[in-house]
Amino acid sequence: MRLRRHANLLESSLKHVSTRPLLSSQWNRHSFSTTTDGAQQEIAVLGGGITGLASAYYISKEFPRARITIYEAGPRLGGWLHSTHVEVPGGRVLFEHGPRTLRTGLSSLVTSHLVQELGLIGDTIYTSKIAPSALNRFIYYPDHLVRMPSPGISFFDIAQMLLSEPVFRGLFTGALMEIFRDGRPSALSDESVGSFFSRRVDPRVANNLVSALIHGIYAGDVWQLSVKSLFPLPWYYEGQEGSIARGLYERTLRPDGAPLAMMPARDRDMIMDFKNQKLEPEFERSLAACSVFSFRNGIQQLVDRLAETLQKNDQIAIKLNTPVKHLEMEDNNGKKVKISTQSRDSVSSKDIIVSAISSNALSNLCTSDSKTQLPALAQTHAVTVMVVNLFFSKSGLLPVEGFGYLIPQSVPFEQNPERALGVIFDSDAIKGQDTVDGTKLTVMLGGHWWDGWSCYPSEEEGINMARTLLARHLQITDEPTVARAKLQKDCIPQYTVGHEERIQRAHSQLRNSFGGRLRVVGNSYNGVGVNDCLRAARDIAKGLHEGAGYEPSRTGLDHFLGEKQWVAQGSLRKGNIGS
Structure with missing residues (x-):
């Protein structure tokens, strides 16, 4: 929760910063x-x-x-940004074969100004921060969907969730004990994300929660990727104060007027480069109220x-x-x-x-x-991902509303023999791109699971694998109206x-x-x-x-x-x- 609070404080900083061109x-x-x-x-x-x-x-x-x-x-x-329109009975739907949405906040500072410069504001579509897809994100573990804590869930429900769901085992006690653990050896210049969170919190947290997150962003192996590159702030806090919790307190949460957050000096310089350059007021308000955004096409x-x-x-x-x-x-x-x-x-x-x-x-x-x-x-090694897009003319096939779900490395093989990374509920994630109602999904296969492979599934095999996964995880057995599979070879570099x-x-x-x-x-x-x-x-x-x-x-x-x-x-x- 403290890490989330820190991220929210950092994201809100743009509202308080004057900018130059x-x-x-x-x-x-x-x-x-x-x-x-x-x-x-x-x-x-x-x-x-x-x-x-x-x-x-x-x-x-x-x-x-x-x-x-x-x-x-x-x-x-x-390159990897590739959108196609597909004709279906009654209209057409949009398939994204790579990235599909853009996050807001400090990370989108350059992007939002570029959108304005290019005259794309009128074609920008937003997903509200209070939309189900913004509030409801899931992890599949070990054999069912688990909703992640988010705003809108009561404290009682969050506590019950943390205590009852196996995916959260080790999180509560590990977070409490983190401040008492020894700091890393001075000679340690880097380590894997899995090693870091196992050492600082609990191995179960690394295998379950953190590996799912890594699957969603890097399609990578939590035990190979660099914590110094992917999670530089927790790494910095431990190096400076001996623990993540102590670093958060000393540099983020102290009530005596200390800074509200830390940021890389490079980000500070970027913010100052925007001094006096303003976004259009309505565009700025729309960005502030949304979790992600994209474009009509x-x-x-x-x-x-x-x-x-x-x-x-x-x-x-x-x-x-x-x-x-x-x-x-x-x-x-x-x-x-x-x-x-x-x-x-x-x-x-x-x-x-x-x-x-x-x-x-x-x-x-x-x-x-x-x-x-x-x-x-x-x-620098890169992983290969197969993106499978499916559209079902029938609406309401999903058992829940939300952005989608990620699959940790720790899920038993019998629950994920397809070696999927996650599923995006496109019908919920971003609205306004299709001209017909239905259920639209994207299944992501492969990533680090396919490292060392010399050949990959065909389009037909990928679609069949995705359908089998959806039947097992979501009980969706309908025939898709249209399905496409695209192999993205060496698409995501791995910062090992x-x-x-x-x-x-x-x-x-x-x-x-x-x-x-x-x-x-x-x-x-x-x-x-x-x-x-x-x-x-x-x-x-x-x-x-x-x-x-x-x-x-x-x-x-x-x-x-x-x-x-x-x-x-x-x-x-x-x-x-x-x-």
């Missing part, structure tokens, strides 16, 4: 947009997913005279509007079906990067390369004598133990091999959500400005250097940060 007018006066001889700078962006498109957008705003080329290996833009509408905006700019070229094959520095005093593709203009020179493709893919492009120059980037140290090594390798001419951005590094990617795209444009585009020490990974710096959020409320 995201993109300062002085950036546009910077000399980066031309070289010393007056020629226009040439910038390449690798990848036409949401991060690549947003990176090109922000860079073009900062440096309007630069020529920007986006290279996309496939036939479409958007799905999450891909954001991609489509970005692409449309970029295509109207004569300084920007988008090349589909154009995979990049090789990157290397020209023998030109380190001032150009040579980029090779399979197209007719197979070799060209660029002043700056911004890579928004996966770290593994980039590592494979940067080779010399058959060896990669960026070996640290090759060490030692992630930050590997990224620091990657920073050094990028700096040494490309001297600031190659920058990296995207979900391989600092967050896998859409909000994270848009934030990173904005940051890469800001970094180009601050480094004059070719500062040798800049790589896009600069903020990973050293320990993460935390600042008191309370000082923002008092107006003590910035001017």
